[in-house]
Amino acid sequence: MSQGERGHPLFARYYARMIPMLDRDLAPTRAELLRGVRGDVIEVGAGTGSTFPHYPPEVGRILAVEPEGRLREVAEDAAGRSPIPIEVVPGTAARLPAVDASFDVAVTSLVLCSVPDQAAALAELARVLRPGGELRFFEHVRAGTPGRQRVQDVLDATLWPRMVGGCRTGRDTVAAVRRAGFDLERLDRLGRADTGMPFPASPQVLGIARRPSRP
Template identity: 40%
Template sequence: MGMTAWSEYAAAKSRLIGGLRGTVLEIGAGRGANFGYLSPDVSWIGLEPHDRTRAALLRTAAAHDLPSRQVLAASAERIPLPEASVDGVLSTVVLCSVSDLGAALAEVRRVLRPGGRFVFFEHVAAPSGTWTHHLQRIAAPFTRTFDKGCDPSRDIGTAIRSAGFATVEFDRYVRPGPLHIPFIAGTADN
């Protein structure tokens, strides 16, 4: 699978996040960096487990004019929403840091309505045998400890493909710079 130019990454964010409609759950919503991409008619629910980050998210959410916004203090492995309760789920650089990737993806599928869409933007493991992959494996114990659990060596694309979604499509990107960190951006339909 080839790489898409990094310059296309921002366009993909605008197109995919902007295409979400209805009730959208953003897992690991951080400080609210994705509000500018969301359609103004989205009913947004943010999931953020970290207290300090959640406080900043609440301030950011209050400043955006969405018809509905709610912030939940929970992890992606235990989403406190009913089954089939949202039309879309969004994650941006979150799945590297969940404690149980399989459980988080199962929860995403559980809360998505039939026909719902999971939109994701994640940094992923570089191909095995590359210098970047070697560095990711060396860095993983440190980043898991000091960067909210981030494991840069996770094969998130394969995990999403194996999670039981009806269809999964994503493009691969490499962020320019000395490390050439790989990312994926795409959708998984329930």
């Protein structure tokens, strides 16, 4: 079992304390991530449920998958305050507790940086989406300049993943989404001015990608 699959309980505790502060800056981005979402939704790596207040009323139900017990507890409280039925369950992106083609929309928010195997996670997200279903993602990604990329590579090879819950700062997540067979429909590039998130967790992307209707 990899470190990512065993979890990061210390980081989870720290994150649960820190997130109310981050959420103030992130609220507009979370709302934009979920604008127009409808139907059955699976959110992977839901954390403390920070996105829950931003789901539109057209959403029928949400399955919120979160591997860390401490974060699940906080997410369960948040689910209880939502008018939308939200079930918070344990699980990891590499093995989602859902049958094939059972959701209209899959959501990741600051998660694809932390999964141990991005390709496996994206294949699972495609598996549980109905043909034509949407992947909505908000992720921090690889920097745009060689100097900053070098800094991200050094951090990723040393302390950062151990200190920040398995996070890797230098991933080209948009390329991984495309490689997984999704059609990219929308991509907004964001930075610290939009989200409050500084380098090395900047820049970020906000995207909509679709599972093709036919293979």
